[in-house]
Amino acid sequence: MLVLLHRQVSGIFAGRGLRPRPFSSPQIFCNSYTTLNGGLMSSNSQQHLEPIFSLIEPVIEASGHHLYDIRHNGGTLAVLVQSENALGVDELSLLSRTVAVVLDEHDPIPGRYTLEVSTPGVERRLHHVDHFIGAIGEIVSIRTTPGMNGRRRIVGTLTSADDGLLTIEDSGSGLVSIPIDEIEKARTVFEWGPTPKPGKKEPKTKHEGGSHK
Incomplete structure (x- = not known):
């Protein structure tokens, strides 16, 4: 059963009982959902990732986006999505609800975990x-x-x-x-552009006093 327990905190949605995370503009976060299946999921278990990838990839692709990666760490299932166009919070929120429905229907992961859908950010992890x-x-x-x-x-x-x-x-x-x-x-590696140097101050023009004849 998928239980939607979320509240908006600093530009992201965090599940109940989770510590709010600060919003980071290069990486957009959206809704997080907590699932309750009556058990605990090991934080270092990665054996279910491939079946999950196969489950949710068609949903992401059907929405016109690309499933970049999925990660499972510390009770959080992170789904990273790329798109040719910029993805905003509204689009990611809709994707997260769609993915949550698929996971709830197939129930591929036992135990309690949080689903987090986001973009990979400007510096992407590479491992495939x-x-x-x-x-x-x-x-x-x-x-x-x-x-x-x-x-x-x-x-x-x-x-x-x-x-x-x-x-x-x-x-x-x-x-x-x-x-x-x-x-x-x-x-x-994302390289920021050079910081513009402060402009030089215009030299002051010296005006001499006195009367003109």
């Missing part, structure tokens, strides 16, 4: 092959698994992603190839 393909041409930050030769952290422009291998153009080392299965963590 299609994530890396979609990030080609962008600046990415890669951290490799312990034991890999060379630097563990590489930041540069992702130039290709195929055959399980990433190629990154690093300003210091040139082209660097990294096997995807040796990546511990990866994300896109």
Whole structure:
């Protein structure tokens, strides 16, 4: 049974008993729902994510959007949605209700959890092959698994992603190839534009006193 327990807090909706989260403008949050199925869900359980992805992806795609990722952490099931057009709170709220209906009907996760539908934000986590393909041409930050030769952290422009291998153009080392299965963590990097420098003050014109003849 899906119980809708939500209240608006600082631009997002939080389930009852949850600590309100501050609103972050680059990442838009919408309704959170709490499900009660009479049990507890392990916070580190990820085994149900693939079936859930298959369940809700058609719903997201039918709405004209793209299901970027789903995450389960600490009793929260986060659904990340992308779109060619900007997604506002109203659109995400409608999507969250639609996804909640599907999850309530199929009940793929036992226990109590919170559903949160949002956008991935300006810095996206990368951990699927299609994530890396979609990030080609962008600046990415890669951290490799312990034991890999060379630097563990590489930041540069992702130039290709195929055959399980990433190629990154690093300003210091040139082209660097990294096997995807040796990546511990990866994300896109958003670069803010330079802060405009304060304009110089106009020099004051000196006027000499005195009478003109």
